[in-house]
Amino acid sequence: MDKFEEKLARARSGESAGKSHGALATFERTRPFVAVQAIGIARAALEFxxxxxxxxVAFGVPIGQHQSIANMLxxxxxxxxxxxxxxxxxxxxxxxxxxxxQAEGSMSKLKAGETAVRVTEQAVQILGGYGYIRDFPVEKWYRDSKIMTIFEGTSEMQRRVIARTLLEA
Structure with missing residues (x-):
């Protein structure tokens, strides 16, 4: 095995990174920046x-005054x-x-990604049929939000990282 292969093997195992655990530690530090995108999508959907x-207006009042809509918001x-x-x-x-x-990178990505999906789904509900047509941006945010639970590690993978951190502490 030449020096490059040795370094690659150590990097994959996390050995050369000390406490950081190689590539996985890098992902842990970049995940919050993916989470920022998810929050942007969620905030846009919430504001809209x-x-x-x-x-x-429905039944003579703005729909936000109906308790179910207010609770969703x-x-x-x-x-x-x-x-x-x-x-x-x-x-x-x-x-x-x-x-x-405490796997804060994974926690932030997991929470923000799933929040983006949930918030955009609720925005679609609030808009009713308008939430699903392309004339309104909510349908695009709804589609875009799903990638936030997949890109740079699925939600299931984030849970695995978080659980491992808890159990190994």
């Missing part, structure tokens, strides 16, 4: 659905804010050179 709920807002805070923490850790001891 909120504005629609203010303007669309509230849940969407909480999910977006929780995701945003997890991502901020992970990016702060990366920017300050601190280690991701």
């Amino acid at each position: 659905a909120t504005q629609y709920a203010r303007e669309r 509230a849940d969407m807002a909480v999910d977006v804010e929780c995701s945003r805070l997890l991502v901020r923490k992970a990016i702060w850790l990366a920017a300050t050179g601190r280690s991701f001891e």
Whole structure:
């Protein structure tokens, strides 16, 4: 085995990276930046659905005044804010050179990706039929959000990383 192959084998095993665990540690540090995209999609869908709920009138009042719609918007807002805070923490850790001891990168990507899917799905519900047609941006955000649970590690993989971190602590 030549030196290149030795280094490649060590990098794959995480041996040469010390605490970092090679390529997986790199992904852990880049995942929050994917999560930022997911939050952008979720926030756009939340803002659009909120504005629609203010303007669309049903039964004589804006639909946002109906409890079921108001509850959906509230849940969407909480999910977006929780995701945003997890991502901020992970990016702060990366920017300050601190280690991701609790799989914060995976946590942020998992939460933000799934939030984007859930929030865009709820936005489609709030808009009704309009949420599904191409004349409104929500249908595109809905389609775009799904990649956030696949790209740079599926949600299932993120859960595996998080669980392994918890169990090995």
